Amino acid sequence: MRRAACPGSYDPPTLGHLDVITRTAAIFDHVHVLVGFNPNKPGLFEPSERVELLEEALADLPGVEVHQFAGLTVDYCRDNRIGTVVKGIRGAVDLDYEAQMAQLNRMMTGLETLFLPAEPQWAAVSSSLVRDIARLGGSFDQFVTPQIAARTRQKLAPSS
Template structure:
């Protein structure tokens, strides 16, 4: 049985992330979506909240599970007996960074990394950019699944001290 790990922060999970997970699920028997727990000070959601959102977004995908991990990705891959790491690439600059990580991971553990180009329609979308747009009051609905968009907008309004859409600030 072939197994792959799709690691990331997923803060929040975008349509681009889900494109990579869906395509990975078509290539491997079993896919573990691994949410990193190294908290960024700019994170909108806790790792557990991200797992919950990913579980909702991936509910219809056979052979896909979602969990958190901390520490070295290669140690996590060994723990779940993964054959490969799958990473989405948006731009050449992503490749420069990801290639170094892939080579280090291979040297440390022998696990290979498979790079999938992000679908062109999502190539400019990143979680950090979506967070920034949401925090500045912009519309992020087109970049995120519906329920995740609602949660992201509500959390961004909460962080910015604004009432969420449809609510009144006290």
């Protein structure tokens, strides 16, 4: 069985993320979507909420599981017999960063990394930009599912 992991912060999950996961599921038998926590990125959704959003968005995709994790991706992959990480690449900046990570992961445990180029319509979309647009009241619906857009608006609504 060919197994892969798609790690990320997914805060919020974008249509670009969902595209990479869908394409990964077409290549691998089993995909673990790993929702990590990056203390250097100010989050909108808690990791458990991101897991819920992804589970809902990916419910019809066979062979895909969503998990929250902390720590090193290489450790998770070793513990779960996953030999490949799949990362979406939007451009040169992503490639430079992800190539360094891929090389270190391979040196540490032999974990392979497969890069999938972003579809052109998603190449400029990032979770941080979607968060910024949403926080400033702009239109971001075209970058996320309707359910994720609704939950994002709910999250940003003033408390009463």
